[in-house]
Amino acid sequence: MTEQPTDHLREFVVSLPKAELHLHIEGTLEPELMLALAERNRIDPPFPTVALAKAAYDFGNLDDFLRLYYAATDVLRTAADFEDLTWAYLRRAHADGVVHVEPFFDPQSHLCRGVEMSAIVDGIVTGLRRGEAELGISWRLIMCFLRHLSEAEAFETLTAAEPYLDVIHGVGLDSSEANNPPSKFAAVFAAARGLGLRAVAHAGEEGPAEYIWEALDLLLVERIDHGIRAIDDRALMKQLAERRIPLNLCPLSNQRLQVVPDLTAYPARQFIEAGVPITISSDDPAYFGGYIADNYLAAAAANGLSRDELAAIAADSLTASWR
Numbered sequence: 001m002t003e004q005p006t007d008h009l010r011e012f013v014v015s016l017p018k019a020e021l022h023l024h025i026e027g028t029l030e031p032e033l034m035l036a037l038a039e040r041n042r043i044d045p046p047f048p049t050v051a052l053a054k055a056a057y058d059f060g061n062l063d064d065f066l067r068l069y070y071a072a073t074d075v076l077r078t079a080a081d082f083e084d085l086t087w088a089y090l091r092r093a094h095a096d097g098v099v100h101v102e103p104f105f106d107p108q109s110h111l112c113r114g115v116e117m118s119a120i121v122d123g124i125v126t127g128l129r130r131g132e133a134e135l136g137i138s139w140r141l142i143m144c145f146l147r148h149l150s151e152a153e154a155f156e157t158l159t160a161a162e163p164y165l166d167v168i169h170g171v172g173l174d175s176s177e178a179n180n181p182p183s184k185f186a187a188v189f190a191a192a193r194g195l196g197l198r199a200v201a202h203a204g205e206e207g208p209a210e211y212i213w214e215a216l217d218l219l220l221v222e223r224i225d226h227g228i229r230a231i232d233d234r235a236l237m238k239q240l241a242e243r244r245i246p247l248n249l250c251p252l253s254n255q256r257l258q259v260v261p262d263l264t265a266y267p268a269r270q271f272i273e274a275g276v277p278i279t280i281s282s283d284d285p286a287y288f289g290g291y292i293a294d295n296y297l298a299a300a301a302a303n304g305l306s307r308d309e310l311a312a313i314a315a316d317s318l319t320a321s322w323r
């Protein structure tokens with residue numbers, strides 16, 4: 001059988017050392033592991049079979065996805081569950097040439113079910129340390145606040161995390177974006193920064209360019225997750241380029257959540273031409289149809305990115321990381 005050009009390009013993409021900077025660890029829960037953990041914890045799985053789980057992964061928007069994503073996290077109960085989840089992700093990331101990861105975790109989606117912060121953090125960190133020892137993948141860990149909840153609840157989460165600040169390096173902001181602007185969380189981000197934590201935020205995924213400004217000006221973030229709507233605002237594009245603030249893009253996520261009408265409309269090329277640094281990540285790969293190499297290939301196909309451009313994106317991901 002003759003090799004297809006995409007096979008060569010995949011090999012090239014995999015060969016590039018890269019950092020994955022936009023990855024929700026809960027979003028790496030593959031249906032097979034979901035079912036195995038449900039059995040181990042003797043609970044009813046959210047889906048009875050892998051096929052039915054996959055059939056349900058058909059989303060009209062971000063909130064559609066989030067409902068299912070939070071339901072699936074119910075199988076994560078013990079430190080061992082979080083460790084297995086993290087290790088399974090790291091093996092896949094390693095196969096795609098990832099040398100550094102900065103995963104997000106959503107403690108509020110577990111604390112509310114009675115899972116202790118110690119089980120969540122110890123499990124994830126044990127997995128990350130194994131990945132460092134056995135696969136050579138370095139890491140930083142980012143705790144996200146759920147933006148559909150109140151700022152008071154985010155403060156409670158920050159307090160619960162204080163014993164673990166030696167292994168938590170930054171805070172992020174995720175969940176349902178519409179009507180939950182970054183300004184709602186300005187005080188808790190200031191408190192987090194006061195504790196020595198670094199900051200990132202999802203902005204401009206379903207929300208407007210204005211939310212990206214707020215993330216920069218009020219939360220003082222170093223990177224923006226998604227940030228697609230920056231294309232609507234020239235002054236913002238200029239600011240991102242001048243300050244070298246990266247946008248952590250996830251093309252397959254944006255396609256599956258219908259943030260862009262289709263990938264031919266994907267704006268990676270516009271960001272490159274405007275001098276805005278971009279990185280490429282997989283967001284919630286168990287749900288969106290691919291890990292990081294698939295996301296590089298999707299952007300390359302959509303925007304005709306050259307090998308030099310893909311290599312520059314990979315290099316920028318390492319520069320933008322907190323290694």
Ligand code: HPA
Pocket residue numbers: 024027062174175176202205253283284
């Ligand atoms: N956006 C917002 N919240 C999220 C996402 C996302 O893409 N994935 C997991 N939580």
Ligand code: ZN
Pocket residue numbers: 022023024174202225283
């Ligand atoms: Zn995300």
